[in-house]
Amino acid sequence: xxxxxxxxxxxxxxxxxxxxxxxxxxxxxxxxxxxxxxxxxxxxxxxxxxxxxxxxxxxxxxxxxxxxxxxxxxxxxxxxxxxxxxxxxxxxxxxxxxxxxxxxxxxxxxxxxxxxxxxxxxxxxxxxxxxxxxxxxxxxxxxxxxxxxxxxxxxxxxxxxxxxxxxxxxxxxxxxxxxxxxxxxxxxxxxxxxxxxxxxxxxxxxxxxxxxxxxxxxxxxxxxxxxxxxxxxxxxxxxxxxxxxxxxxxxxxxxxxxxxxxxxxxxxxxxxxx
Numbered sequence: 001x002x003x004x005x006x007x008x009x010x011x012x013x014x015x016x017x018x019x020x021x022x023x024x025x026x027x028x029x030x031x032x033x034x035x036x037x038x039x040x041x042x043x044x045x046x047x048x049x050x051x052x053x054x055x056x057x058x059x060x061x062x063x064x065x066x067x068x069x070x071x072x073x074x075x076x077x078x079x080x081x082x083x084x085x086x087x088x089x090x091x092x093x094x095x096x097x098x099x100x101x102x103x104x105x106x107x108x109x110x111x112x113x114x115x116x117x118x119x120x121x122x123x124x125x126x127x128x129x130x131x132x133x134x135x136x137x138x139x140x141x142x143x144x145x146x147x148x149x150x151x152x153x154x155x156x157x158x159x160x161x162x163x164x165x166x167x168x169x170x171x172x173x174x175x176x177x178x179x180x181x182x183x184x185x186x187x188x189x190x191x192x193x194x195x196x197x198x199x200x201x202x203x204x205x206x207x208x209x210x211x212x213x214x215x216x217x218x219x220x221x222x223x224x225x226x227x228x229x230x231x232x233x234x235x236x237x238x239x240x241x242x243x244x245x246x247x248x249x250x251x252x253x254x255x256x257x258x259x260x261x262x263x264x265x266x267x268x269x270x271x272x273x274x
Contacts, residue, residue, distance in 0.1 A: 040164030043070055044173020045180075046129035048259055050160065052076035052210050052235045053243070054086040055124040057116050060093040061109060061141065062131025066164065067093040077214045078237040084122055092116065096133055105139050113148045113157070124240045125156035127180075135163035145184075156240060158184040171258060178263035185243050186270075197245045203231045205249040205273075207264055208256030211236025223253070234260060247271045 010025035039047060042060075047070035050058050060067030071091040080086030094112050096105060113126060126148075128141045141159040149157045160180045162173050204223060209216040216236040223230055231249055232242035246252075252264050252273050267273045 038168070039170035039173070041167035041170070041173035041176060042066055042129060042131055042162045042164040044167070044170030044175075044259070045160050045162035045177040046070050046173075047074060048170060048210060049174055049177035049235055050127050050129065050158075050180075052078070052088060053238045053240065054078040054080050054088050055239045055241075056127060056156075057087050057090075057092055057120060057123045057125075058127045058129055059109070059112055059116070060091065060131060061096075061105065061112075061128050061139075062094065062133050063096045064093050066131045067091050074210070075213050076236050077211050077217075083120060087120065087123065096131075101133050101137055104137060105134065106141075106144055109139070109141065109144050110148065113144070117152060125158070127158040127160055129160050130163050132164045135161070135165065156185070156188075174259040175262050178260065178266070181243060181263055182266055185240075186247060186266075189244060189247065197231075197248055199248045199250075200229055201250060202227060202229050203249045204228045204251045204253055205232040205234065205242075205246045206230060207232075207234045207246075207252045207254045208258075208260035209233060209236050210256070219253075219255070234263075247273070249273050 013022040013024050015022035046058060046060060046067075050056075051070065051074070060070065068091065071089075076088055078086055078088050082089055092112070094100075094105060094108050096108075100108055109128065116123065116126060128145060130139070130141055134141065141161070145157040145159040149155050158180050160177060162176045166172055166176070206216055206219055206223070209219060211217065211233065216233050220230045220233065232238065232246045234243070234246070247267060247270075250273070252267060254260060254264050
C-alpha cells in the first residue's frame with residue numbers, strides 16, 4: 001500500500017561502493033504500545049531474566065497479549081515436571097479487561113495469587129511482572145506482594161515494575177529485574193550463620209545464561225570437570241534457592257554482560273564476589 005511503502009522507504013536501500021553504509025534508517029527506538037520484533041522493558045524482565053527461573057510462578061499482570069508474546073518465543077530448557085516443580089512453559093496472566101483499568105486490578109491480582117497457591121501449591125515463589133496499564137493506573141503491586149507474602153508464611157513474592165513503556169528496548173527490563181532480585185531476594189536473606197547453604201572454596205555462579213537450547217548445561221559440565229562447583233545458574237534452568245545461594249559464591253562467571261552486569265557489580269560491591 002502507498003502509505004506503508006512511504007513509511008518503509010527509508011528502511012530499504014542499495015549499498016554503493018565506497019560508502020560506509022547504505023543510508024538505511026535503523027536502530028531507532030520502538031513506539032511504546034506498537035507490536036514490534038524488538039522487546040520492551042517487560043520483555044527484558046519477564047521474557048529474559050525472571051521467566052526461566054523454573055520453580056517460581058511468573059504472573060504477567062495486565063492484558064493477555066504481552067504474556068502470550070513473551071511465553072511462546074524462547075527455548076529456555078529446564079529439568080523438572082511442569083505444573084509440579086517447574087512452571088516455565090505455563091502462562092499465568094491476570095487478563096486485564098477494560099473494567100480492571102477503570103476500577104484497578106489489585107483485587108484481581110489477589111485472586112490470581114490465591115488461585116496459584118491452590119492449583120500449584122509446590123511453587124517456591126511468585127513474581128508479578130507488570131505490564132503498561134499497571135503503571136498507568138497506579139496499581140500498588142508492592143502492597144499486594146507484602147500482604148500475600150505475610151499471609152502465606154513469608155513466601156517469596158516479588159513485584160517487578162517492568163512496565164513496557166519504561167524502556168523501548170529489553171535492556172532496562174534486565175536492569176529492573178536485577179534490582180528486584182537485589183531488593184526482594186538478597187535484602188531479605190537470613191543473616192550469616194542461619195543459612196542452610198554450606199559453601200566451599202570452589203563455588204561459582206553462571207550469571208546471564210538462559211539455557212536457550214541447553215547451552216548452560218554445556219558450560220556447567222566444563223566448569224565442573226575443571227573441579228569447580230556451580231551453585232547457581234542465572235536464570236536458565238535456575239531456581240529460587242540458587243538465587244539465594246549466589247551471594248556465597250567465590251566467583252561470578254558472566255555470560256550475557258548486557259543483561260546481568262548490574263547485579264554482578266552489586267554483588268562485587270556488597271558481597272566481595274569478583
